[in-house]
Amino acid sequence: MAQKGAVKLPPLSTTLLTPDPKDATAADLELDEVWSFVGSKRNPVYVWIALCRATRQVIAIATGDRSAATCWRLWIAIREPYRRGFCYTDFWQSYQAVIPDEQHVASGKETGYTAHIERWNNTLRQRLGRFVRKTLSFSKCSVMHWICLQLFLHRYNLEIAIRRG
Secondary structure, X not given: OOOOOOOOOOOHHHHOOOOOOOOOOOOOEEEEEXXXXXXXXXXXXXXXXXXXXXXXXXXXXEEEOOOHHHHHHHHHHOOOOHHHXXXXXXXXXXXXXXXOOOXXXXXXXXXXXXXXXXXXXXXXXXXXXXXXXXXXXXXXXXXXHHHHHHHHHHHHHHHHHHHHO
């Protein structure tokens, strides 16, 4: 997805802190999806996010619809050592179809197991106008939608890395 004049960013994995190997929960993730739209509200786009519970960094993302195929793309984008941790999600059936049973913890919002990812979704919506549910700011093309999201994610992860230094 290159556009004339756009800067090519390094992989998102280059912005990540290394999880502490002594901490058994350092690789645990929270997974969720947040929707926005491109062009019109008739064209929803879902951003699937994997957030590290220990660092609050975004480990991987995938965009697409709400299907198991998009969930699978998110799962493939998660790199070691995060692939070994527990994955906390809501009850959406795509997670159950993709994540191995021994790693998957499906729970409701009342448990607090997905509180960090839900809060992150709010942060995304506050900082990027194109992700606000009722807005006049929206992406007219999927390329710009993706580029803005990538820039935001890199900056977000690097800010956390600098703070934790």
